[in-house]
Amino acid sequence: MSKFVYDFAEGNRDMKDLLGGKGANLAEMTNLGLPVPGGFTITTEACQRYLAEGHHADGLAAEIDAHLAALETTMGRTLGDPADPLLVSVRSGAKFSMPGMMETVLNVGLNDESVDGLSRQAGGNDRFAWDSYRRLIQMFGKTVCDVPGEEFEEALHSAKVGKGVKDDVQLDADDLRALVTAYKKVFAKHTGHDFPQDPREQLDLAIEAVFRSWNADRAVLYRRQERIPADLGTAVNVVAMVFGNLGPDSGTGVAFTRDPSTGETGVYGDYLQNAQGEDVVAGIRNTLALADLEKIDKKSYDELLGIMSTLEAHYHDLCDIEFTIERGKLWMLQTRVGKRTAAAAFTIAAQLIDEGMIDLDEALTRVSGAQLAQLMFPRFDLAGDPVSLTRGVGASPGAAYGEVVFSAADAVAAAAEGRQVILVRRETNPDDLSGMIAAQGILTSRGGKTSHAAVVARGMGKTCVCGADAIEIGRDQFSVGGQVVHEGDVISIDGTTGRVYLGEVPVRPSEVVQYFEGDLDPALANEPLVAAVHLLMTHADGAAALKVRTNADTGPDAARARRFGAQGIGLCRTEHMFLGDRRELVERLILARTEAERNDALGALQPLQRADFLDIFREMNGLPVTVRLIDPPLHEFLPSLEDLAVQVAVAKARGEQSERDERMLAAVRRMHESNPMLGLRGVRLGLVIPGLFAMQVRAIAEAAVALAAEGGRPRPEIMVPLVGAVQELETVRAEAEKIIAEVVGDSGVKVLIGTMIEVPRAALTAGQIAEAAEFFSFGTNDLTQMAWGFSRDDVEGAFFWRYLELGIFGISPFESIDRDGVGRLVRIATAEGRKARPGLKLGVCGEHGGDPESVHFFHEVGLDYVSCSPFRVPIARLEAGRAAISSAGSDHR
DSSP: OOOOEEEGGGOOGGGHHHHHHHHHHHHHHHHTTOOOOOEEEEOHHHHHHHHHHSSOOTTHHHHHHHHHHHHHHHHTOEETOSSSEEOEEEEEEESSOOTTTSOEEEEETOOTTHHHHHHHHTTSOHHHHHHHHHHHHHHHHHHHHOOOHHHHHHHHHHHHHHHTOSSGGGOOHHHHHHHHHHHHHHHHHHHSSOOOOOHHHHHHHHHHHHHHHTTSHHHHHHHHHHTOOTTSOEEEEEEEOOOSOSSTTOEEEEEEEEOTTTOOEEEEEEEEESOOHHHHHHTSSOOEEGGGHHHHOHHHHHHHHHHHHHHHHHHTSOEEEEEEEETTEEEEEEEEEOOOOHHHHHHHHHHHHHTTSSOHHHHHHTOOHHHHHHHTSOEEOGGGOOOEEEEOEEEEOOEEEEEEEOSHHHHHHHHHTTOOEEEEESSOOGGGHHHHHHSSEEEESSOOTTSHHHHHHHHHTOEEEEOOTTOEEOSSEEEETTEEEETTOEEEEETTTOEEEESOOOEEOOHHHHHHHTOOOGGGTTSHHHHHHHHHHHHHHHHOSSEEEEEOOSHHHHHHHHHTTOOSEEEEEGGGGGSGGGHHHHHHHHHOOSHHHHHHHHHHHHHHHHHHHHHHHHHTTTSEEEEEOOOSOGGGGSOOHHHHHHHHHHHHHTTOOOHHHHHHHHHHHHHOOSSGGGSSOTHHHHHHSTTHHHHHHHHHHHHHHHHHHTTOOOEEEEEETTOOSHHHHHHHHHHHHHHHHHHHTTSOOOOEEEEEEOSHHHHHTHHHHGGGOSEEEEOHHHHHHHHHTOOTTTHIIIIIHHHHHHTSOSSOTTTSOOTTTHHHHHHHHHHHHHHHOTTOEEEEOSGGGGOHHHHHHHHHHTOSEEEEOGGGHHHHHHHHHHHHHHHHHHHHO
């Protein structure tokens, strides 16, 4: 029989799958002897059963009864006791942190009778008791019964206006008693019944609400954004309440063992006196810096710093801590490995190595290619002295600009129109998630580094400035220092410095890009972030089994990729060499009526191609260069059928001569295809147009021989595209080998011949094709398109958004490899190809070559290299190292 409820003392941090992150870490702190309130955790399995069956699992109620009774005995109080009530919080806690996405209900157990008992517990503090009761009704109503939160906020606002005060802490007991009455009316209006007075009913309904919140729209959206599996479910933590709103000697806060924005060591966090935890993360009141707690309550401050040191040493990582002080007594409510910015991730990993907490392998698992990509984004260039509006808290680094919008819905709508926006709010809440995703950056006038906006933005890598309290936000404008900024005006925000600028501020390259380019100011070489990137990239390169090549079609692209660490070119697209001024030569080839005319056109193209290849071979001297023979249908190089038909018709109507246009129109009509991506392209084109592939092969071989004559070391590889049958490759190869032998002679140049695996049939007959191929390169763009039956040019905007919304896709299969379908084709082709030719070289040159998740898959399959755009080369290098370390760790386990 399954066990659905665990006391905190029964768990540990390794039980996150079952107890969720919050429950596992509460158990770990309990076992470390830290001051954790009593409580228990209802497992993720119980949630999964509830969501699947629509009711609680058999035996769950009895287990809750038993653990609740034990908690009551430990605390010496009973849930619902009018004289001396036990109150509990009911909190969500999934395996992966989802800040603010699911529900929490505090002060469960209060009712019209026990509110007076709570006041007596607090030494006759009526204000505290009624404040706790109004919070319960508000949170319970909104989260459990779907009462609009705005109506509670309006009632609170009216109470403050009536009293003539700005802050809710200035409301006295009588004000709050009246507010409870107002809240009850709001509750009854929307639910059709009174607020429940039975504490156990409150508890059961709150637990169900937390279970249901796993599938709330914002939670689903967040999981898609963060790629969190949808079937995990959430645990529920029932914890004895401790109170930070008992007066000035009480309070609540959030602390970090290091700065989550920069990684610097020190005392970081926020504290609010006379408040409950939700007040801090909601950002509804601007907080004090954690360092101020030393002046307010030095005993608690010193104890907190000691616990922070203990937790960081125990977890060997940055820890994010929630705590409450109840009349001078410190309680730990949560810890977790803290979310951090990309810069902080690299800096902290390097620091922990220096401190002897972790080794290089472990450090490499603490960073990611996605974080490295963020570090490569540009920074603001302030040389033009932009107008500074104000400064807030730099909560999540980056340089972002866009039009001002004031609601999540407006941000989503603007992004759908292709406009860049900055979402400006007093504070964000979980309902703003869609707008936060759509916006380039987030600006709030309230809250700090631990507010909802800050935590979520850091998790997404989104630029964010919080707590810019000089800003006065209206309905469709904000003002600061006499400057009014209207909706639609452009502002720029710096998530590192917290600065807010009027207008669009130009950007400059990041220091990390300058490091990779080799043009970093020497004075910055020892900066903590640059030093950390260098250390971890060096270790990744040493650990990686996968090589990383680049997709490059020109000498400058090849040179930049080599500076970025590319170990060759995995895809040189020759069709890009036929554009611009050379388009006329392609038109001559297509319009050729005789063999002589066709040979003249090819003869004119050959030296141009040879010069292109020589430039690239020089830049990649000593490294392999895979040149793909022309792939797209030739009609792509011609005018559109519709435009040309109109042009010819207009000329005829005017009585003008248009012989060339008419010949071109006839050629375009002759070559027109209903589905050109499945038509005359790739190897088919080379077999149908005599001399086309031969011209390219000769140009490649001649360029390689020319570089060898200069003393260089060319390593050309010729790749035949779109092969579906070995006979196609054999035919092209036979012609190519004759040309290569003729050109190369005794120069010592060796040219490999292989193929792209991009047609499903090629993957399924890879054993046959390998007999004629010295290498395979998986063209995963086309392989995905053909395996799914999708047109990659059309489906992204047509219906992928709906597939993502429905959860059919967690992410576009063109963005990250479809392991089960397309990935299986890659596995089959790899196994059968190497069986037929043990020395077969295997790589990938589709867009997936630079996707972090896909790089791990290609390592697992056993490919030799991945290839990606120059900018993504460092990302793929890092992930190749991480994949090797991850798989080595799995082998050891």
